Amino acid sequence: xxxxxxxSDEPRRLIPMVNAARSMTFYEFDSAEYLRxxxxxxxxxxxxxxxxxxxxxxxxxxxxxxxxxxxWPQAHYLLVSTRDPELxxxxxxxxxxxxxxxxxxxVVNATVDSTAVQTYMFGHLPADVDYECRA
Amino acid sequence: xxxxxxxxxxxxxxxxxxxxxxxxxxxxxxxLTDLDSRHPGIxxxxxxxxxxxxxxxxxxxxxxxxxxxxxxxxxxADGDTVTIxxxxxxxxxxxxxxxx
Numbered sequence: 395x396x397x398x399x400x401x402s403d404e405p406r407r408l409i410p411m412v413n414a415a416r417s418m419t420f421y422e423f424d425s426a427e428y429l430r431x432x433x434x435x436x437x438x439x440x441x442x443x444x445x446x447x448x449x450x451x452x453x454x455x456x457x458x459x460x461x462x463x464x465x466w467p468q469a470h471y472l473l474v475s476t477r478d479p480e481l482x483x484x485x486x487x488x489x490x491x492x493x494x495x496x497x498x499x500x501v502v503n504a505t506v507d508s509t510a511v512q513t514y515m516f517g518h519l520p521a522d523v524d525y526e527c528r529a
Numbered sequence: 530x531x532x533x534x535x536x537x538x539x540x541x542x543x544x545x546x547x548x549x550x551x552x553x554x555x556x557x558x559x560x561l562t563d564l565d566s567r568h569p570g571i572x573x574x575x576x577x578x579x580x581x582x583x584x585x586x587x588x589x590x591x592x593x594x595x596x597x598x599x600x601x602x603x604x605x606a607d608g609d610t611v612t613i614x615x616x617x618x619x620x621x622x623x624x625x626x627x628x629x
Contacts, residue, residue, distance in 0.1 A: 422618035425594040449621040457621040465615020
């Protein structure tokens, strides 16, 4: 996830998390790591601003499971689909009260061709997307 | 007996916006019942109809996930801190299927 000052909506601090489920189709934060990271964020008056994960075989849209677990209503849920070896899909959503609202994504400071982003202009995205977060 | 409960943003509508509240009890089950008497409705977000802890929350007593302490039977003592966090998890099927 990416933390930022509470209420700022600014993703400032990237915190890669272990997938404790160690699965290609399910992810969950490691419980102990989450508590440690949360306490540190709390001390720094931070909250999660971006929570990201990837879908290895399906589109970059929140699954029913993703929606049911979305417990940080202020966060941007960033989804990366790696189902296609040539084309990576990056989409972002707000999820609150089980309602999914897509928001546009714009890649900045990218090392890829900026015209590679075919749709979803405007909005904010961390400069580095951690593709190592699998499932 | 005072047990400190740290409540995540999503549950603060039950606590009048407070991040930290107090409750008492000797087990987590008792604490949540007491908590609910002071902040009605919060327990239903934490405990399912079957009487188990919701999988959508992580609950800790001090530094330990209560899953390892007997879940709702976890013992709590005066001065302990119970931390509640929304579980961060998700998944997608291994095989693509028509979006429903």
